Each structure stands twice: as C-alpha cells, then as structure tokens.
Amino acid sequence: MSTALKEWPLWEIFVRSKQGLEHKHCGSLHAADAAQALDMARDVYTRRQEGVSIWVVESKAITASNPDEKGELFDPAADKIYRHPTFYDIPDEVGHM
C-alpha cells in the first residue's frame, strides 16, 4: 500500500435485505480496510434494519463492461426471440404450459 495514500480507499456495499433474497448494491463508502468497511456499512446503510447480511468489495476490484460497447456486447441476444417462451404457439386446449 502506498504511503502517499491519504484518503481511505473506496468500497462498494451490497446488502441482503432478508434471508432468501440476493445481495443488492446500495452504495459506496470510504474505509481503511474490509473490516472497517463492514462496520461503517452497518452504520451508513442499515440504520433501520434494511439488511441481514453485508458484502463489501473494494471498488477498484470491480471490472465493468464499457457502456460505449453495449451495442456489440448485448446485440447478439436481441434477434434470438426463440429463447423466450412466448415464441411458441401452443393450442389453447393444452392449457397452462
């Protein structure tokens, strides 16, 4: 860790609102290390019992797709409508399928 670092590093916070649901991104905060990030996330993001579990990830550890390339990245899925159940015609008398 560089000694020039004056600011605490940035962490992304994910909170599971209740057992059975996924962790969801809810914001970020600065903390010196992971343990402190957890403590701070408790105070900043769960003051009203918004969560039963917290994940913290250092922001710089996240690799994100480039929004400028979202065309090329997601387009290939656009013309594959046969991946959706509504693509198929099933006779009414079959009922729910």
Next chain:
Amino acid sequence: MYTQSFNVPDSPGGKPVPLAPSLEDPVLQAAFDARIDADGRIEPQDWMPEAYRKTLIRQISQHAHSEIVGMLPEGNWISRAPSLKRKAILIAKVQDEGGHGLYLYSAAETLGTSRDQMLEGLHSGRAKYSSIFNYPTLTWADVGVIGWLVDGAAIMNQIPLCRCSYGPYARAMVRVCKEESFHQRQGYEALLEMMTGTEEQKAMVQDAVNRWWWKCLAMFGPPDADSPNSAQGMRWGIKRVSNDELRQKFVDATVPQAKVLGVTLPDRDLKWNEERQHHDYGAIDWDEFWATVNGNGPCNKERLATRVKAHNEGQWVRDAALAHARKQQERKMKEAA
C-alpha cells in the same frame, strides 16, 4: 435532508451567473440530448457534457456539505434535550444527516471528484452549503421548528430530485427521502407537545416560528425570474420543478399545519387567494439571503470553524486506521511467505 434548491457558484461573492455554452462533440451531444428527452438516466460511465458534469458536482457536493453542516445546529442540543426520549430521537436524526451527507459525497465521487477535494472546498470556505444553517438555534423550540419547517421545506425540494437524470444522485435521494419523513414528524410532534405546556413554552414555539419562517421560504432559492440557470437545469433533467412552484407548495402545505399547532406564521400578507387556489404571501428579503450566502450571516464563521476543528481533531483517527490496515496487511503477507 437539506439543500437549497438552487446551485450557487462556489467562488466568493457570487450570485448565479448564466452558464457558458460549451463546445462538445455534436454526435455525442445529440445522443445525450436524445436520452434526456426520452427521460432516460445518465450513469457514471456514460458520456456527458462537461457543463452537466460540473453542475452536478457542484450541486451534489453543496448538498452533501449542507447535510454535514446541518448536523451542527441540532447537535448543539443533544446534551440539552429535555428528556431521554427526545435525546435518543435527536441523536438518530443527526446521525441520519451524517448518513445523508455520505450517500451524497459518494454520488458526487462517481463524477470524478474526490472526497478530499470536496472537503478541502468546504473547509477552505470556497464551497457553499445551505445558508439556513448559518442561523443560531436559540431554544429547544428551534429544534422542533427545524424538523417541521426546515426539513419540511427540504422534503418539498428533494422529492423531485428522486427523478433527477443522473442515476447515482437520484438513487441517493430515494434513500434520503425514505428516511426524511421521520425528521419532519418528530419536529412537529415535539412542538405539539410544547404547545400543551405553559404560556412560556407556547411563546417559545411562536418565537422560533417567527425567526425561521422567512428563512425557510428563502431556502427555495430566488424567484424564477432571477434564476438564470433554472432553465438549463430543467433542460438537463436535474431540476424538475421551479423555485417559485416549490415555495408555493410549501406555503400551501404549511398553513393548515400551523393552524393545528396553534401558531401564526409571521406574514401579514399571507392569505388564501380563491382565484389562484393558493395562498398569497409577502415579499422575501433577498438582500439578507444573499448576505448570508456570501458569508455574512450570524453563524457562518462559527459553523465553519466547528467543522474544521472536528475534521482536524479526527485526523489521528484516520491516520491510525490506515496504519492499522497497513500493519494487518503486512502481517498477512509475512504469514503467507
């Protein structure tokens, strides 16, 4: 939650000046405009015009500073709250304001500014925060009135910000607004309780209302005619409702609340206008407002000095936490080796 619904230049002395049009890549600009027109959202990695970015950094950081400085006038009353119940409530409220400041600083950081830069702006006196906190909280009734009127005005201002075109700001505001209704209700309820007390206590409530009312009306910012950047803010989907419209909504909402509470609002011109279906109200003293914005309110120096002192006295904690983290990491590396 606190903001002035407009955005003043951070440099000293300034009333808002019209934004200079910037030269941007026409193709990128057109795509940006199209997304705004479609009421779409802008996210941190998306292209945006420099003026949009700068305006947001200034507005969100001023908003964050307001939350942080806003802890001071009420924080003064934590040790003097009249009961354990009121003390617990006030601590929770002040802690919320700190939290709101943190959500907002994080949102501003997604635009490419850093926490240190923003704090430096605040502590050097260059950055603005809501002028409402440059007035003193003289009695316990002031704490109730801040909840009822100051937070009430802020709620009016900030509900439209939940639909702001910049995603991280809008999401932060959704969190803030969810927590905010408690702030206003606890203030109003504390005042209701005082109004069942002695004549002296009732007079204290009326006095606090008299001192804060006009300052709350000014929180919405200058009249639309004197807000050169409002139109641009609307165009960008940052501002959704005009200053005067929000102010009118606040007056109309507050009049019946004052009646239930049993206080009068200190404005002889305040009356229902049947034709407009709104209340008319008197003229706001904008000279006083600008004097306070520009550093000459009763508490500007004290608030800033308190903030800077707290920050400096916390320096060793921040240093110690970093040193601890470094040591832990070194120990882990040694064990692994």
